Amino acid sequence: MIMSSVGIADIFNDTWSLSMSTVPEVAEENVISYRQSLFNEFQPLSDNSSFFGLPNYVKNLIFKYKGIDKLYDWQIDCLNLPAINERKNLLFSLPTSGGKTLVAEILMLKELLVRKKNVLFVLPYVALAQEKVRSLASFGLDLEFYVEEYVGGKGKYPPTKHHKKRSVYVCTTEKAAGLIESLLDAKRLDEIGMLVVDEIHLIGDSRGPTLEMMLTKLMFVSKNVHIIAMSATVGNLTELGNFLNAFVYTKDFRPVELVEYVKCLNKVYRIVRNSNGTCELVFERNMNFNYSEEMLRRDPGLLGGLTREVIPDNSCLVFCPTKKQCGNFALLVCQAVDKNVKEFRKSEKMSLLRALAEEGQGIVCPILRKTIPYGVAYHHSGLTNAERRLLEEAFLGGALSCICCTSTLAAGVNLPAKRVIIFSPYVGRDFLKLSTYKQMSGRAGRMGFTSVGESYVVCEETDMAKILELLKSDMDRCESKMNANSFISFTACAIGLKIAPTKSSLIDLYNVTLHHLQNTSSENPISEEEIIDKSLEELISMKAIDKSENGEYILTHIAQAAMAGIFIFTIILVSRFYDHVTNTRIFSGNLDITDAQTVYDELMVAVEGGLILSSYLHLFYLITPYSAVEEIPISRDVVISVYSNLSPIEKKIAERIGITEVCLIQYSKRGKITVISESIWNRFLRSLIIFNLWNKKSIWEVSKTFEVARGTIHNFLLRTAAFASSVQRFTEALKMEELEYFPALLSKIIPRLSYCCTIELLQLMQLPAVKIGRATQLYKAGYKTLKDIVNADPVKLVSSIDHLPRRVAYEIVAAAKLLLLQEAETLQEEAENLKAELIEKNMEITFTDFDELSYFE
């Protein structure tokens, strides 16, 4: 296959058109011969001709859906490792875009189809997990397995047990942890054959404890789950391999050559790496972009010139140190490029703007409105997921040729570019780390898009020495982030799951952690006994655990109910806020034991004082996560203005909760609020954000009123939905008469909260990566239900929906088919199970039974 002239995107289109018998856009004879070859080689699963132990037609599907017809040598090497056949855990590390994911997916398919076990695929970010669900859907349809999404509010704990087909659970880290806990609790862990963890180095990130605890528990209770972990950037690979008890495979392979440069003043230096590991900067060229004086004043770093060299024909990613700079740099690039670029793919850019408007309920960010006509955009966490997704698709499709982003894009999204510009060697205030540099520069030049990738790091003269030092330094180590709080959570969870209910078994469990491995080799190791003792003491003092008669620790009733909340829905990204919370956190979800007690108290107060149901606000207050206060800082002026403008019913609810004018007076005078706890005051104010969105105020309006970024609001909404699910499960598990109607009340609002949409759009929003704008577009175009999507012609979808890439259209249809199929087959299975149970108990009901009933006579 000639990648350079065709390009992966084209290949996708071609192969899709082949599979769906739509208008082919490649030479007819190629289509026919390819179709023929597919037809000839397609054989049933019993085909024992082997593609790494899989039937040969899996190979064809990889070509059909991924455009890959040949594996790299290292991929073949890795898949043939004796360690794989022996089912030894595998940790493999290659540079970004080396093709690691494909290896993991082939192993995953083998587990599903040959060993017939379920697989957990863990990805660190929501967007990556959703992309994976969508891309695996076609494989699921063809190879007859389910793809179940465990992201945000989606995913059932424990999962439905399927007898006929296997499932791959695509999860974010927190959801995976919840899923494993629920399977352990249900004694069903043996249904899982493999756990794939992408970006394993994130175990050393602030969210790392959740991942570390999950892996530890899994390895402690079972030797049968095959762990496959991968990463591009780990310094202490062997140590990580020891923790995972894994065979370590590493290669320095990049499919596309990467040429790295450093730009200082107007000089460009090439980074030359010598075979002895040293590295030097070799002068390459002077840059002269004929800037006017005015332009030079505005753009002294020559960013515009550097981007102008590649766009619009090729693509460019600009990494900026702060979010604010992303928008500013995007505007700057537009000033530097030729005005004619506005004509380049104009209609696609217009349709992108329309799609963004749909997503923002009619509003498009003013900066994007200015930059998109030039094919330029910015991208950071202040944008909603949907906005980011649209921009990413446009970049992949070529309508956008330049994105100015923060470093999070390098780790989170698969966006290749011809040129990567790291516009400052700082991330925020910190000097770049080697792993971050590698991730950013690794985005340059992806296979199938460009023959060579270039990365430029732009720096001041004063930073040149530091840059050289960075380039020569060893890769960052991955250090366990387990701390006192995570140990308490870890201990409580192990006790709750009964996997380590005694002190000695808790110590054994701790000895499996990465923390233990690193602690023992540190200069001042803490004794394992001390760690466990401290956690136990803390839990006892919080009345979260008791000792049973046989000397084992058990959870108290409320702690158990709190934990049940987590079993059903673990929370997204909680541990990001972990370190800022002074309370002791108990569980990996956000319903910790101190929170659980407060939730309980507040629910009881609401019930006893009278829950106001003439508006949703009272309910929203009760499900506003406690972390909201740190997540959503609201300025003093905004608080005063929002509170002063409360409607009568809102005021009434505030009063019912205990908030009076005195609170406002105390707050306005910058004093401490003494009438009620500040947490009540703060959470009430944040619950108004949810209330406004629920009442159909656009995210733009709410963002303006509360002066909070749209992305932050969107994430807060998702977390509230997840917290509501925990509260729902908590109230169910408490089994108290006074609270028995809460689960039903909450179950009505949770789906709408998760998707932040109207009831009509709920079905469409179940599709992976379909957000409100695209759901609205589909709905308006007459595709109102999943069934409509199943019956849709993807080509028609592309023509009737603005800015819908062809590949995405096919993937959406495949995902809808799989979802419906899964739903129907699950119902069928449940019916069969019920019937089998009845037969087993000799209780088969026949029509004759009814005939005998006099009632019908």
Ligand SMILES: Nc1ncnc2c1ncn2[C@@H]1O[C@H](COP(=O)(O)OP(=O)(O)OP(=O)(O)O)[C@@H](O)[C@H]1O
């Ligand atoms: N053998 C192959 N031939 C051609 N393209 C390939 C091959 N293997 C993978 N690719 C393509 O290369 C790109 C990068 O692959 P992949 O995402 O698997 O890399 P990765 O090592 O997992 O990267 P990252 O570290 O960014 O996650 C993808 O578009 C993938 O489809």
